[in-house]
Amino acid sequence: MVGRPWLHGRLRNAGFRLTLPRQAILNVFARNPKHLSAEEIFLSVHRNYPGIGLATVYRTLDLLTQMGLVFKFDFGDGRSRYELASEVIKEHHHHMVCTRCGQIIDYSDFMKKEIKFIKELEVELSKKHKFKINSHQIHFYGSCNRCQ
Amino acid sequence: MVGRPWLHGRLRNAGFRLTLPRQAILNVFARNPKHLSAEEIFLSVHRNYPGIGLATVYRTLDLLTQMGLVFKFDFGDGRSRYELASEVIKEHHHHMVCTRCGQIIDYSDFMKKEIKFIKELEVELSKKHKFKINSHQIHFYGSCNRCQ
DNA sequence: CAATTGGTTGATAATGATTTTCATTTTTAT
DNA sequence: ATAAAAATGAAAATCATTATCAACCAATTG
Numbered sequence: 001m002v003g004r005p006w007l008h009g010r011l012r013n014a015g016f017r018l019t020l021p022r023q024a025i026l027n028v029f030a031r032n033p034k035h036l037s038a039e040e041i042f043l044s045v046h047r048n049y050p051g052i053g054l055a056t057v058y059r060t061l062d063l064l065t066q067m068g069l070v071f072k073f074d075f076g077d078g079r080s081r082y083e084l085a086s087e088v089i090k091e092h093h094h095h096m097v098c099t100r101c102g103q104i105i106d107y108s109d110f111m112k113k114e115i116k117f118i119k120e121l122e123v124e125l126s127k128k129h130k131f132k133i134n135s136h137q138i139h140f141y142g143s144c145n146r147c148q
Numbered sequence: 149m150v151g152r153p154w155l156h157g158r159l160r161n162a163g164f165r166l167t168l169p170r171q172a173i174l175n176v177f178a179r180n181p182k183h184l185s186a187e188e189i190f191l192s193v194h195r196n197y198p199g200i201g202l203a204t205v206y207r208t209l210d211l212l213t214q215m216g217l218v219f220k221f222d223f224g225d226g227r228s229r230y231e232l233a234s235e236v237i238k239e240h241h242h243h244m245v246c247t248r249c250g251q252i253i254d255y256s257d258f259m260k261k262e263i264k265f266i267k268e269l270e271v272e273l274s275k276k277h278k279f280k281i282n283s284h285q286i287h288f289y290g291s292c293n294r295c296q
Numbered sequence: 297c298a299a300t301t302g303g304t305t306g307a308t309a310a311t312g313a314t315t316t317t318c319a320t321t322t323t324t325a326t
Numbered sequence: 327a328t329a330a331a332a333a334t335g336a337a338a339a340t341c342a343t344t345a346t347c348a349a350c351c352a353a354t355t356g
Contacts, residue, residue, distance in 0.1 A: 017324085019323085052335085054314095055316085078312080078313075096277065110272060110273075114269065117265050124258060125257070129244065129292075130296075131246070131291070132290045133244070136287060136289065137286070138286050140273065145278045167352095170304095199306075204306070206342090207344095228342085228343090
């Protein structure tokens with residue numbers, strides 16, 4: 001699964017522990033690399049560890065997000081969605097959101113070009129606005145294959 | 149304020165009316181061209197029209213969003229934020245969000261370049277994924293001038 | 297012009313996601 | 327071990343948003 005020793009160290013350095021619930025939640029991401037909502041994660045974890053509560057899922061997601069291990073997104077469907085940070089497991093990608101059926105498509109087809117462009121833009125923006133950029137989100141909205 | 153006859157016509161064509169509450173809400177946007185939350189809009193409207201309720205604000209925002217007159221955003225602060233569509237009053241821009249103080253900076257400094265890039269990307273993505281793209285959002289997250 | 301129709305509204309209740317509380321349990325440092 | 331610090335589950339609380347519903351209002355019809 002996800003590289004544990006690494007994670008363990010990162011959490012410890014920040015004064016946190018890699019507990020069973022937290023591992024279980026990370027494993028859900030590893031098994032199911034999608035854009036999961038808190039409830040979906042809770043349900044998935046609950047199958048193997050019925051004892052783990054929803055509040056813990058929220059707390060853990062918040063923790064992982066703050067540590068940068070997980071990204072938090074809002075695709076407009078009324079709940080937050082989370083995915084493992086690209087550095088942890090997935091390649092850098094952006095999103096296309098179907099506003100009809102809600103499907104979210106990850107794409108990384110033209111990433112090299114995009115990243116290059118974004119990087120340059122970030123430099124210019126940072127300079128002009130004295131704004132330190134840490135991350136970005138690029139979302140396209142429209143209708144998918146099946147919904148047109 | 150915002151071009152009324154135009155709006156009136158657009159709403160009518162879709163079977164809606166340009167009522168006083170709706171005008172009041174549009175005027176808030178015209179006076180205060182920011183990224184307003186429903187509650188902020190409600191409070192602003194409430195000063196001049198104490199009779200207008202929060203539910204109406206939500207309904208109107210929903211209507212305007214569906215008609216494409218207003219864009220709905222989520223910058224991660226737990227509430228939706230709205231702004232007039234670029235065609236109505238503002239120039240096309242993207243956003244930088246300060247994750248410390250929540251400030252949202254509009255920028256349109258390098259828009260020509262960005263739009264060109266996005267347009268090309270959209271063509272390629274549409275073709276490859278058979279996905280009809282209607283709109284996009286580009287957000288940068290980091291720390292602003294004062295928060296570094 | 298009165299009657300009818302259908303969009304619109306305000307107030308309130310309901311919903312649903314997320315957060316907080318708090319007593320208890322687990323882990324770590326002493 | 328034992329005290330101190332973190333973490334947890336369950337339940338209550340919060341907060342943004344949506345649905346309900348009776349009252350309104352505007353436009354159309356006869």
